[in-house]
Amino acid sequence: MGGEPLLDIFREGATRLALISAAMHISVDFHMGESAGALEIQVTPAFCVGDRLLLVRAH
Structure with missing residues (x-):
């Protein structure tokens, strides 16, 4: 602890935050x-960030 942040993200409209401990x-x-x-963040075995954005159209 005490180092610089690895990731600082603001995501407007967040509806769910889940921490899956088995998969870190x-x-x-x-x-x-x-x-x-x-937004998917994997901690181990390697640090990885994935961000999927979908356009939703109402008919």
Whole structure:
């Protein structure tokens, strides 16, 4: 502890934050107007960030 942050993210419209301990994985689901998606952060075995954004169209 005490070092610089590895990741600092602001995600408007977050609807769910889940920490999956078995996989050392954090998942943030979001929905904002016409877009929705998920931000996935994996801690081990390697640090990895994935950000999916989907456009949602109402018919």
